[in-house]
Amino acid sequence: xxxxxxxxxxxxxxxxxxxxxxxxxxxxxxxxxxxxxxxxxxxxxxxxxxxxxxxxxxxxxxxxxxxxxxxxxxxxxxxxxxxxxxxxxxxxxxxxxxxxxxxxxxxxxxxxxxxxxxxxxxxxxxxxxxxxxxxxxxxxxxxxxxxxxxxxxxxxxxxxxxxxxxxxxxxxxxxxxxxxxxxxxxxxxxxxxxxxxxxxxxxxxxxxxxxxxxxxxxxxxxxxxxxxxxxxxxxxxxxxxxxxxxxxxxxxxxxxxxxxxxxxxxxxxxxxxxxxxxxxxxxxxxxxxxxxxxxxxxxxxxxxxxxxxxxxxxxxxxxxxxxxxxxxxxxxxxxxxxxxxxxxxxxxxxxxxxxxxxxxxxxxxxxxxxxxxxxxxxxxxxxxxxxxxxxxxxxxxxxxxxxxxxxxxxxxxxxxxxxxxxxxxxxxxxxxxxxxxxxxxxxxxxxxxxx
Amino acid sequence: xxxxxxxxxxxxxxxxxxxxxxxxxxxxxxxxxxxxxxxxxxxxxxxxxxxxxxxxxxxxxxxxxxxxxxxxxxxxxxxxxxxxxxxxxxxxxxxxxxxxxxxxxxxxxxxxxxxxxxxxxxxxxxxxxxxxxxxxxxxxxxxxxxxxxxxxxxxxxxxxxxxxxxxxxxxxxxxxxxxxxxxxxxxxxxxxxxxxxxxxxxxxxxxxxxxxxxxxxxx
Numbered sequence: 001x002x003x004x005x006x007x008x009x010x011x012x013x014x015x016x017x018x019x020x021x022x023x024x025x026x027x028x029x030x031x032x033x034x035x036x037x038x039x040x041x042x043x044x045x046x047x048x049x050x051x052x053x054x055x056x057x058x059x060x061x062x063x064x065x066x067x068x069x070x071x072x073x074x075x076x077x078x079x080x081x082x083x084x085x086x087x088x089x090x091x092x093x094x095x096x097x098x099x100x101x102x103x104x105x106x107x108x109x110x111x112x113x114x115x116x117x118x119x120x121x122x123x124x125x126x127x128x129x130x131x132x133x134x135x136x137x138x139x140x141x142x143x144x145x146x147x148x149x150x151x152x153x154x155x156x157x158x159x160x161x162x163x164x165x166x167x168x169x170x171x172x173x174x175x176x177x178x179x180x181x182x183x184x185x186x187x188x189x190x191x192x193x194x195x196x197x198x199x200x201x202x203x204x205x206x207x208x209x210x211x212x213x214x215x216x217x218x219x220x221x222x223x224x225x226x227x228x229x230x231x232x233x234x235x236x237x238x239x240x241x242x243x244x245x246x247x248x249x250x251x252x253x254x255x256x257x258x259x260x261x262x263x264x265x266x267x268x269x270x271x272x273x274x275x276x277x278x279x280x281x282x283x284x285x286x287x288x289x290x291x292x293x294x295x296x297x298x299x300x301x302x303x304x305x306x307x308x309x310x311x312x313x314x315x316x317x318x319x320x321x322x323x324x325x326x327x328x329x330x331x332x333x334x335x336x337x338x339x340x341x342x343x344x345x346x347x348x349x350x351x352x353x354x355x356x357x358x359x360x361x362x363x364x365x366x367x368x369x370x371x372x373x374x375x376x377x378x379x380x381x382x383x384x385x386x387x388x389x390x391x392x393x394x395x396x397x398x399x400x401x402x403x404x405x406x407x408x409x410x411x412x413x414x415x416x417x418x419x420x421x422x423x424x425x426x427x428x429x430x431x432x433x434x435x436x437x438x439x440x441x442x443x444x445x446x447x448x449x450x451x
Numbered sequence: 452x453x454x455x456x457x458x459x460x461x462x463x464x465x466x467x468x469x470x471x472x473x474x475x476x477x478x479x480x481x482x483x484x485x486x487x488x489x490x491x492x493x494x495x496x497x498x499x500x501x502x503x504x505x506x507x508x509x510x511x512x513x514x515x516x517x518x519x520x521x522x523x524x525x526x527x528x529x530x531x532x533x534x535x536x537x538x539x540x541x542x543x544x545x546x547x548x549x550x551x552x553x554x555x556x557x558x559x560x561x562x563x564x565x566x567x568x569x570x571x572x573x574x575x576x577x578x579x580x581x582x583x584x585x586x587x588x589x590x591x592x593x594x595x596x597x598x599x600x601x602x603x604x605x606x607x608x609x610x611x612x613x614x615x616x617x618x619x620x621x622x623x624x625x626x627x628x629x630x631x632x633x634x635x636x637x638x639x640x641x642x643x644x645x646x647x648x649x650x651x652x653x654x655x656x657x658x659x660x661x662x663x664x665x666x667x668x669x670x
Contacts (some may be wrong), residue, residue, distance in 0.1 A: 046489025047482060048656070055649040060589035060598055064520045069588070076591030085592060122669050123517040125509060125652045127657030235540045287664055296495045297664075341666025366516055 011070060013386045014109055018379070019108050020149030025100045028144060033103065036143045037096035038431065041088075045136060052128045053092065056081060062130060065123035067368040068113050071214055071392035080120040080130040083109050087137045104148060110137035111148050112383045113390060115374035116247070117334040122365065125229075133372075139249030147248045150380025153242040159208075159253045162237035162260050165207035166245060173235050175210040179218040183225075186443060190225045192217070193269060196232035202270040203233050204261065206242035206278050206411055214345060219438040220276065223309070227317040228446040231274070239265030242276050242411075243284035247375030251292055258289020265300050272301035274308045277432045279335035279410035280373060287339060304336055306409050310345040313352050319442040324354040326429075328436075329403035331360070332367040332419060333410035343367075346433075352435050360401045368394050370408065372416020388423045391416070395424035405429045456622075459629050467633040474640025475648055482652070498659045505658020506651055508670040515670035524582070531575035534568050535604070535614075538634070544615075562615070569612045576605045596643075603638060606631035 041049075046273075062068050071076045077086065087106045092097060096104075116131035121444040124130070141147050144159070147155070155167045167175075173194065180192040184384050193199065203224070224231050234240060236259040245253035265273050269310035275281060282304050290298045312318040330350050350357045362368065371391030398406060398420065400439035406421070406428045408414045414430055421428045486493055486585060494546050508514050518525040539545060543559040550556035560568070583593045609630035638644055661669035 047485040048490060050485060051482060051649055054643065055646045055653060056587070057643060057646055058592035058594070060586065060592055061517055061521065061524075063588045064517065074588060076588040079588045079591070081592050082588065106538060121657055122452070122515075123520075126653040127505065127518070127669060128653060129657065288603065291492065296492075337668050339665050343667075362516075365669075 008412055009389045014402050016382050018382045020152050021146050024146035034096035038269055040140045042342045047252045049234045053402045055126055062120040062124050065120040067393045077180045079311050083114055085132050088133050106137055107141050107146055112379050113370040117369035117378050117445045124277055142249035148379040151248055151375050151378040153443050154378055155248050155250050158245050158257055163207040163240035164242045165211040167207050167210055175214050179214055183218050183221050187188035187273050189226055191267055193232045194220050198269045199230050199232035200270055201270045202233040202265045203231050203273045203274050204239055204241040205276040207240045207283050213362050218366050219434045226445055241281040241285050245377055246284050246288050259293050262299050274303045277305045277409040279333035280412055283335040283339055306342045306346050310349050317446045320440050321442045324436050326404040327356045328354045328405040328407055329358045329360050329401040331408040334411045338365045358403045360397055370416040371411035372412045377416050391420050394418045398426055407430055407431055409433050466634040471636040478640050494662055496659050498663050501659045501662025505669055519636050525576050527575050534572050540617030571607050572608045576601050603635055610653055
């Protein structure tokens with residue numbers, strides 16, 4: 001224990017044993033390493049990669065953007081450009097002939113010390129996309145089969161079941177029916193309609209909801225029912241909108257996941273997809289997955305819960321009975337604020353729902369990542385300690401608000417922020433918008449004449 | 452000696468400009484060819500509106516949050532980059548030289564103003580060099596080539612300054628001034644000096660992604 005206290009965080013991080021990485025490294029030969037690196041760097045990248053490498057003036061201005069850098073007392077090796085220098089630039093200058101120790105560091109840097117949040121792209125005068133460079137490193141790691149164990153397991157689940165958590169089909173349906181049954185105690189005719197052909201809305205969630213947080217599905221069902229929405233949930237694979245393969249560089253699986261999601265919506269002939277409060281899933285189905293499948297923009301109107309709930313509240317389909325009393329602050333998840341511009345609607349919604357709102361700073365596009373995003377939390381228990389160290393800046397940012405409740409409309413953020421709140425002893429409750437709406441809404445069914 | 456001076460002050464000037472212009476065109480051509488070959492999806496996302504929005508946001512002094520976090524660096528940087536272009540173009544002796552050979556001239560700065568601005572440029576470059584040594588995160592990223600860039604950019608200004616004041620060895624300083632200026636011109640297309648031409652494109656792409664897809668500002 002004494003040992004751990006005296007060591008600097010980087011040493012601790014370098015000594016972490018992740019079975020997925022260790023076993024993968026043991027299998028590698030120098031030939032395989034250089035072959036894969038050269039294949040990815042020359043065949044799978046293009047103009048952007050080349051221009052980014054050739055244009056960076058190493059001014060270091062990206063440093064101020066990175067919460068991992070700020071959390072580590074501005075140690076130079078944690079700056080965004082330094083992460084590129086320690087990974088990509090080395091691979092290029094050594095023509096792929098790098099050591100196993102180098103690769104071990106590259107996995108750690110790209111998978112656990114960068115949230116691919118793209119905040120640095122807003123601080124670089126040239127708009128160089130360092131997150132893309134880190135994802136390229138992860139692509140190399142994927143092809144070398146040295147991805148961290150826990151997130152790789154998640155991808156394996158995606159590949160076998162098309163959901164993130166090994167949820168079986170009957171378990172999925174059973175969970176929905178169980179939530180429907182419970183919710184019927186509040187609203188006697190409430191349904192969670194499965195596979196309803198031609199519904200207006202297909203509602204999709206991430207697999208942790210049926211696995212651990214079925215109550216969230218319950219709340220959404222109540223909101224949908226009360227708002228009089230014509231909605232459905234698919235009973236077949238494709239119900240899960242999450243996508244961890246996108247973060248491990250397993251783009252083939254990532255594309256399949258997005259494809260099956262859109263296909264399911266097409267099969268049900270719905271008008272639009274509404275997705276639960278998740279950030280990375282939004283990135284997948286709104287920005288990344290569609291590109292891999294070949295759509296410039298998603299083939300369906302794709303609506304994040306913030307957008308959807310905002311509409312219900314503003315249009316009066318959901319009415320607030322009594323505003324939420326506790327002081328709240330709002331965390332803007334990277335993938336839906338910096339990645340979707342939903343921070344304005346989120347604020348309007350907080351003001352509709354809550355009595356007292358305290359802004360955290362920085363906010364909106366400039367908010368710090370929760371520290372869990374980009375697949376970092378999914379690297380699992382071996383990396384939790386260093387994650388907490390790397391999230392110090394976020395912890396301080398939260399603490400400055402002094403709010404009692406922290407609204408985080410994203411699953412990854414939620415889990416990460418719970419960890420931060422616990423680790424830094426902030427005593428905040430972390431909530432989704434769905435939690436607050438469910439608590440303050442009038443539990444009456446919307447009638448057309450009400451508007 | 453005279454023949455050499457005549458060469459570097461005559462044909463070599465035009466050769467340098469030719470290499471500079473052809474080099475820039477060649478590099479941009481290569482970039483576009485690579486985009487077309489590897490990532491032509493980029494065009495689906497590019498938008499004039501959001502490209503220009505981002506470029507102008509980043510050209511507006513102290514508009515981006517990033518620039519407000521580092522006011523000293525950005526202050527120096529703005530002045531430096533503007534002067535790097537303005538000074539050589541509007542220097543009286545350059546205008547006169549151009550007029551002698553092309554019978555065409557334009558506005559020029561007074562020598563005393565140009566003299567002070569030259570000192571600004573040299574100080575700015577010294578500032579950049581010191582920054583590379585003293586700020587840990589910048590030092591970590593710095594390679595020998597970064598100091599070379601600073602030196603190459605500084606030489607025309609240092610030699611020009613010294614030659615103007617005729618402190619010593621005027622003729623040699625003048626030769627050094629001309630050669631270093633030509634060297635800088637020739638190197639721009641083939642080194643990271645090329646960021647001056649690439650930056651608008653990288654900015655435009657990121658600006659378009661942020662504006663078009665992400666509905667967010669990128670500054």
